[in-house]
C-alpha cells in the first residue's frame with residue numbers, strides 16, 4: 001500500500017486516489033500535425049526512477065495534485081496542489097487564465 | 109603465463125563433454141534406464157564464454173527472447189546468436205504469469221496471430237523434446253450484463269470466421285462445465301452467458317522457458333544470464349552493438365524482448381514507445397481435490413480462476429491501478445480478489461491463499477503488441493506484451509526470427525508495427541484482453 005501525502009488532506013491510502021498520469025504538454029489542436037497529436041496521446045517517458053505525475057483525490061478533497069514518485073520503490077518525495085508549475089501543461093492553463101489555482105490541474 | 113581459474117576449466121570441460129555427447133533425449137525409456145543404472149542427467153544448458161561479436165543479440169531471456177533465438181537457429185540456421193538477460197531465464201513475466209493460452213480475441217489480426225501460437229504450442233512438447241504440459245481444458249469468459257454479452261457474440265462471430273472453436277453458451281451449459289459456479293438469478297452479478305472456447309487452457313510456463321532455452325542452447329545459441337545491457341550503440345541511425353556489465357558486444361541486429369522493462373531499453377537506443385509499465389498480481393491457494401476443469405474469467409468482476417494439476421487454485425485480475433516497476437504484492441489486491449472470487453464461487457470461502465506475487469506488464473494503448481522495425485536500423489522490438497503475452501511466445505519468436513533472417517516483416521505481424529500509433533491504425537483488443545489474459 002502506498003500512502004500519498006495529499007497537500008489538502010494529509011497522508012491517505014492510494015486506494016482513495018485515481019492515478020491520472022504523467023503530465024504531458026498538450027499541443028495546440030488547431031496547428032498540431034496528426035503525428036504530433038498522437039504522440040501527445042500515446043507516448044510516455046515511462047521512466048524507471050523519479051517521475052512527476054498527476055493524481056486525483058477521488059474519495060477525499062476531489063482535487064488534482066502533483067506527486068513526485070520513484071517508480072521502482074514507490075517512495076514519494078513531494079506532493080503539492082496541481083497547476084501552473086514545472087510539471088504541468090502550463091501553456092494550456094495560463095491560456096485559460098487560471099494557472100496556479102489548486103483546482104485547475106485537470107488538464108494533465 | 110596467467111593461470112586459468114579452475115571454475116573456468118571445469119566449465120569448459122563440461123560444455124565440451126555435453127557437446128560431444130549431444131543433447132540428452134528425454135524419454136520414458138531413458139527415465140527407466142537412468143533410474144535402473146543410477147545415472148545422473150547431464151546439464152540442460154551450457155555456460156559459454158561471452159564473445160565480442162554475434163550476428164544477432166536478443167535482449168531478455170523470457171519466452172519471447174528465447175523463442176526468437178530458438179527459431180533463428182532451428183528455422184534459419186542462424187546460430188551465432190546471443191540472448192542476454194540481466195537476471196535469470198524466466199525471471200520476468202515469463203516465470204510469473206498464470207499461463208493462460210487461447211485465441212478467442214476480438215480483431216481478425218489478433219485472432220489469426222494468437223491461433224498460430226496455439227497451433228505451435230500444440231506441437232511444442234515434441235518439437236522441444238520437453239513436456240510443456242499444455243492442457244486444453246476449455247476457457248469461459250462470463251457475461252454479467254447485456255453489453256458484455258454483446259461483446260461475447262461479436263467475438264464469437266469474428267472467431268468463427270477465422271475457423272476458431274468459439275461460441276456463446278447459456279447458464280445451464282455453463283453450470284454443466286463448472287458445477288461450483290453460482291449461476292442463480294439471485295447472484296449479485298447474475299451470469300447471463302459466457303464465451304466458450306474449448307481449445308483454450310493452460311500450460312506449464314517454466315517448462316516452456318526451459319524447453320526453448322535448452323533447445324536453443326543445443327543448437328549453438330549462447331544464453332548469457334546476469335548480463336545486463338547498459339548501452340546500445342547507434343551510428344548514423346544504425347545499431348552496431350551493445351555494452352553490458354560483462355563487456356561490449358558488436359552486432360548488426362539487436363532485438364528488444366524485455367516486456368515490462370522495454371521502455372528503459374528503448375531509451376538506450378533513443379527510441380520512444382507508447383508503453384506504460386504496470387504491475388500485475390496473481391495468487392494461489394493451498395491445493396485441494398480437483399473440481400474445476402475450465403479456466404473461468406469474469407471481466408465485470410475483474411477476476412479469473414483456474415486449477416492446476418496439483419490442485420491449487422490460481423487467481424488473477426487486472427493490472428494495479430498505477431504504473432510502477434515494483435514487483436511487490438499488496439493487501440488490497442488480495443482483499444478485492446477474494447471478494448470477487450466469492451461472488452462467483454461462494455463454496456470456496458474456507459480456502460486459504462498460499463502466496464501472491466507480481467510481474468511487470470508493458471501496456472499499450474490498444475492492448476496489442478508492438479513488433480518489428482523502429483526508426484533505428486537493425487534495432488527491432490518485440491514488446492507491448494502487457495498482460496497477455498505469454499501465449500504469444502511461439503508465434504512472436506517465429507515471426508521475429510523470420511524478420512531478423514530475411515529482413516522482411518512477416519504478414520502475420522504487419523498490423524502490430526510501431527508506426528500504427530502515429531498513423532492512427534490501432535488494433536483494439538481491450539475488450540478481449542483487459543482481464544482475461
Ligand SMILES: Cc1cc2nc3c(=O)[nH]c(=O)nc-3n(C[C@H](O)[C@H](O)[C@H](O)COP(=O)(O)OP(=O)(O)OC[C@H]3O[C@@H](n4cnc5c(N)ncnc54)[C@H](O)[C@@H]3O)c2cc1C
Pocket residue numbers: 167168169170171172173192193194195196197198199200201202203204205206207208209335336337338365366367368369373388389390424465466467468469490493494495496497498499500545
Ligand atoms: C501475474 C501475471 C499473469 C499473467 N498471465 C498471463 C496469462 O495468463 N497469459 C498470457 O498470455 N500472458 C500472461 N501474462 C503476461 C506475460 O507474462 C508476459 O506478457 C510475457 O511473459 C512477456 O514475456 P517476455 O519474454 O516478452 O518478457 P519477460 O519474461 O518479462 O522477460 C523480459 C526479460 O528482460 C530482462 N531484462 C530487462 N532489462 C534488461 C536489460 N537492460 N538487459 C538485459 N536483460 C534485461 C528481464 O530480466 C527479463 O528476464 C501475465 C503476466 C503477469 C505478471
Ligand SMILES: [Zn+2]
Pocket residue numbers: 006007008009010057060061062063
Ligand atoms: Zn485530498
